Amino acid sequence: MTSISCETCPLRRKSFFRPFEEEQIDFLARFKSGELTVDPGTHILIEGSTAPQFYTVLDGMGLRYKTLENGRRQVINFLFPGDLVGLHAGLLGEMKHSVEATTAMRLCVFKRDDLWTLFRNQPSLAYDVTWITATEEHFLGETVATLGQRTGTQRVAWALLKVYQRLRALDIGKEGEVPLPYRQQDMADALGLSLVHTNKTLARLRERQLASWGEGRLRIPDVDTLAEVALADAALPDMRPLL
Template sequence: MRPLPVFAGKLIDVSVVQTFKIGELTVAPGASILLEQARASHLFTVLSGWAFRYKTLEDGRRQIINYALPGDFLGLQAAMSDMMGHGIEALTDTVLCVFPRDKLWEFFAADTQLAYNMTWLAASQERSLDEQILSLGRRSAIERVAYLLWYLFDKARELGMTKRNRLVMPMRQSHLADTLGLSVVHTNKTLQKLRKAGSIELDDRTLRIVDEQALKTLARVDEVQNPPRPLI
């Protein structure tokens, strides 16, 4: 049995969620969850696994916007407009909770706590996009890499996905490069600099943060603390 989602110390009313849930979907690595410029009839919550949001140019160049982990809500943009402005792809075997798009407003009305939780998730996603814009526009290459590694580690740690201060990261260096707006070669060299600085260890896609404060200082992490995020 899956654990009950908690927000601010309160259990979410699972019976309400079950009323709108129409099933679960398992998606293989590399498979599309939502397509760019497509109309989505379903919305999703990530139950397990990793996925990423992205946009592509006509010539195939891709920008990864951010990463989705358990508890993240996918497809809210499609609920507000007819078409998805970005795509979502699974990085690992990913299990999704499926909701019908046309029932979203009933879903909001059924439980004010759930409506607030979804608003919280949307606001948190907006804040992560602020940091992504800052990275692409003003952070140096090493600051970009340091921030992304710390951000993913901290987000996963909050979900209990780290073990002995280690996180298995399923993305390749090409994913990191597409996130950071760097070439794969530049990304590789920058990772090597971080390793030599002694703040991280990254071997076989397993990240260990050796000196978190040094990594945060290098990444220019905003120390504003968020409350625990909700799971829907």
């Protein structure tokens, strides 16, 4: 399996990612220390560890979660191509959550120590790192609002909508249908609902023809209607930088 060069990275060509200057790409090419390919179910990062590396997701899907002292698991978010993974270990010294691959994944590997070089020599890339972190923070704020203020049905609708929009922005799947390889338990753990209630809520959304998720595929006949139910905005996410 040969490593993909940053210059011709197929992910970067997607319109979801902001075009970079040649100088920035050159820097990233040197910054990149390798590629990691993992099987479904692999634990990529473990809470409490001090990983010497961090990653950008090139392909595949995963999830970021935290386990509480009572054994319950909170899925913090789902991971898609373009997401930065494990930056916390680089920035804060230790991982505050775990990361697991749901499908097979390919990740671009960076050395944690090079982060400081990036900040010193590439202010525009440093700005992008901060932008990504702030965007992530904003999304978590939305998630807090969802868990705090939305009903079960609204939560499930919101999550399906967000995932659909993100995948469509990446041009994955097609209009009205995207792959969604997670288990219902993952969604339940992400939304703070029980598995049983999540299942029944999904069944109701299917009946009402708002969203139909099964066999790894999510179908949304009418995004605007689902967005209404989700109490959310139907707009696609903004363009973002890709490290």
